[in-house]
Amino acid sequence: MATIKDVAAVAGVSFTTVSHVVNNSRPVSADVRTKVERAIRELNYVPSAVARSLKARATATIGLLVPNGTNPYFAELARGVEDGCAQKGYCVFFCNSDDDPAKQRSYLRVLQEKRIDGLILASAGEDAVLAATLAEAREPLVVVDRNIEGLDADLVQIDHERGAWLATRHLIELGHLRIGCITGPVSTAVSAMRVHGFLRAMAGRGIEIPPGAIVESDFSGSGGYRAAAQLLDTVRPTAIFACNDMMGIGALRAAAERGLSVPGDCSVIGFDDIEFGHFTWPTLSTVGQSVRALGEMAALTLIERISGAAEAGAPGRRRLMAPRLIARESTGPLVSVSDVKSLAA
Template identity: 65%
Template sequence: MATIKDVAALAGISYTTVSHVINNTRPVNAETRRKVEAAIAQLDYVPSAVARSLKGQATATIGLLVPNSLNPYFAELARGIEDECERNGYCVILCNSDDDPAKQRKYLRVLLEKRIDGLIVASATEEGGFDDGIAPLRIPLVLVDRELDGVVADRVWVDHEQGGYLATRHLLDLGHRRIACISGPLRTRVAALRVQGYRRAMAEAAIVVPDAWLEESDFTSPGGYQAASRLLESVRPSAIFASNDLLGIGALRAAAERGLRVPQALSVIGFDDIQMSRYVYPALSTVGQSILQLGELAAQLLLQRIESPAPAAPEPRILAPQLLLRESTQAPGPHLAGAPTPSPQG
């Protein structure tokens, strides 16, 4: 790879003059500039953004930490962030942590070594002391859909508890009473809040939720398939609230394998409104907010903080979830509507 000294040697001038041409830090006559530009083109020289940042204190680069880039939610979120940054002349370095705190800490060090101008964290994990690595940072920071203990930062998130409530309330309004819930890992605030909304709606309807009605899984389609399979073999609900769309898609597969037509024999509703939820069959009813817009909003907050770094109170943005009704929910049939509600031990 060519260096600035290679460019200087080919152009027959000092490397400090080459630096002035590249960085526009001093007037250079037209003939000298032409020689430098010709040498750069011939050598395919790419200036080091990190080296330039040592002088300019900016790289026009932000970091993005996500727990699982294969999850369509985080892929769509990253796209919204990238689109907004690109419109404003910034690049995004995406790091996938696989929900591994050690990997998160390693990537955080790498991003800081790259001298990023700001950081967006969209990790779901609550473990491993990751908060301790974030708290001392002196760069602008935005948290998406989570909180970090002791970390003061701008935050963007969907009202998870209200979303869980809306999804369950929809099923109750249709006439369902045997409503099971497939949650994500309950050690995470996101999963716990969505279940809390489910329980609030069920309590309002005076329905006791037996332990067997709640299956905990990870936020994946295989996890939803396995959890729904257990529910359909045991408690046989008339409806399932899956606390993300991937879980709901897994539940659709479990129902199909058992010959249960959705929504005639089983209603399923998800959470997040990933694009895939609109194209599975039947199209999945869900609650959520535009994920692309969520990403754009997170990027806007970060870029505003980068451009105006003066101390200011952190800005929280809570987005209200919306109920998006499609083909996977309907009123229960007579044979389901009259099914008895089991005791808390059932």
């Protein structure tokens, strides 16, 4: 690999002159610039990003740390972060913690060693050690999706509680009273807020929740499948609110295996509005906001901190995106006993 000294030898100038041309740090004559640029092309010289970052004290890179890279939600979030960074000339280092707090802390150290300019973090559950570590970090930080207790940082997230309330109210307005809820791990703030929205909607209409109607799982398709199977075999709800779309997709599978039509026998609604939900059969009703837009907002919020557009040391800001109801094919009116009799006749 060619070095700056190789370029200087071919161009017949000093290596400091090459540095001035590459970094535009001092004026050089047009003739000298032409010689240096020709030598760079001939040798296919690539300037050292590390050396340049040490001089400029900036790398134009940010770190993105997510808990589950296989979840389409976080894949879409990453794409949004990348889009936002590209607008401002930043690159992204992507790390996946596999929902493991220890791995999350390890990746955080690696990213800091790479001299990133800032960090976007979707946390892998509760971790008191992580909050203390991040509080001491020098780099600007934006937390997305999942808040971290005890940490004062910019936060970008959707209104989880209102989204769950909208989803549950949609089912109630369709005539459903026996509604099951599939939640993610109760240790996460996201799960707690979404369950709270479900409970608030049910209580607001005075609807009793059957025993066993709230089932804890994980935020995966297989987790949703197992939880929905449990609900359908015991509680037998006429509708299910799944606290994310992947669990909702799992619920569609569980219903199909039992010969139940969706939404005829059981309506299903998810949360997040991931792209995959457009292509299930039936298409999945959901609540949410563009996940890519959420990632883009997180990136631009971080770059505001890095560039100084947001005052350094100022208290963390909370940017809350309003959810919307997206009613598709997986939710429909409750078929009453009288309706069934009329159809049979």
